[in-house]
Amino acid sequence: MVKLHGNPLSNCTRRVVCVLHEKQIDFEWVTVDYVRDAHKSSEYIAKHPFGQIPYLEDDGFIVYGNTPSPPPTRAICQYLAAKYAGQGTDLYPAPGDWEGLALLQQGISIEQSNFDPFVSKIFYEKVFKARRNIGSGHADEARVAEYLAGLESKLKAYETILSTQKYLTGDKISLGDLFHLPYATTIETLGLDQVFAKYPAFYSWIKGMQERESWKKANAGVAIDDSGVAYLKQ
């Protein structure tokens, strides 16, 4: 049985949940109360030495993601996509398809280098600081502006790519596409999606991604309030 030790409030956890649904893998939730730092307990750290969420257990075998930031949950999602190749959405190249493997890794790399470093830092400033009462609890707006400018410089390259093909690495969806979903959605709830809307091919692609059933399921039970803070619906 696949068990996911994480929290539905966490962007990184929801990224794995999305892939679990894409792959039609039944799984059991083990909720880690990370708001109360349960991921820093010695019991948790014995499983994941960096004390981050989530980690995955598959019949006793443990694999963990690393976050923040950026590259979260890559190991977990690739493991799931490779091992469960025969079911759900095809998200991993066949053995011997080296070019497919290169394009998979390239797509993941695009998200991690050119999207996550900006959006996760905006999230930190606008949401995490308030949630954890870091500093004054207020965003450093100069830093937010710096990250938004950095993001825009990358969205131009996304626009070039997505103007000529349906997904980031070709005409077939890949893990790299799916990985954009958590932070793209959070950024929108912060009212920053006017930046996305300036790039029509990018915008249409991310909107299409958000319509996937897997993503809707990953968000079921989670709501996001006006200030962008996710919480569990009662």
Added chain:
Amino acid sequence: MVKLHGNPLSNCTRRVVCVLHEKQIDFEWVTVDYVRDAHKSSEYIAKHPFGQIPYLEDDGFIVYGNTPSPPPTRAICQYLAAKYAGQGTDLYPAPGDWEGLALLQQGISIEQSNFDPFVSKIFYEKVFKARRNIGSGHADEARVAEYLAGLESKLKAYETILSTQKYLTGDKISLGDLFHLPYATTIETLGLDQVFAKYPAFYSWIKGMQERESWKKANAGVAIDDSGVAYLKQ
């Protein structure tokens, strides 16, 4: 023929060169004059839409890495390790070895999440700003101190892992281990290796990595001056 379009001054390029030597892959250098922004030319961007170095060409097939920062060159190195599995150091799991794949990705993820985000930003402050004359050209020492503190919090977890096993994900070297080399070496040249030396298992591991022939070859022809700036030996 494998052609590497990059620059030996670049940490990310040297990471790929190290893997090329580990895999005993003959390759041709195509030097991109990135100090003069050759990677921002329209000719280069037609190959790599994000205008970053390096990219790899293998009999016409192109795969690019994304940098900065963090996760550079992951796509390129995994492609090389998988396609050239039959030669050089064994760096990629056999088809069907899902746990090996998970551990490979986990090791890569450790470097990218818990090492690169700190050391690459220290490099940016201490080396890149001076090289590119950004701002005053001087490091923001408050930020450097913040990144060093962040790095130390992660080195504790490295120490836990490396106290009981030889490499990051077990007793066998992996790409994740090798990926630490460029920035670890740069950090040392900046006189910051006293931070590493506080963690003896980590320190002994990274020192052992630096002794690998592949890494020595990747640095042949490149020297680093007192301020940490790499240059080509004449």
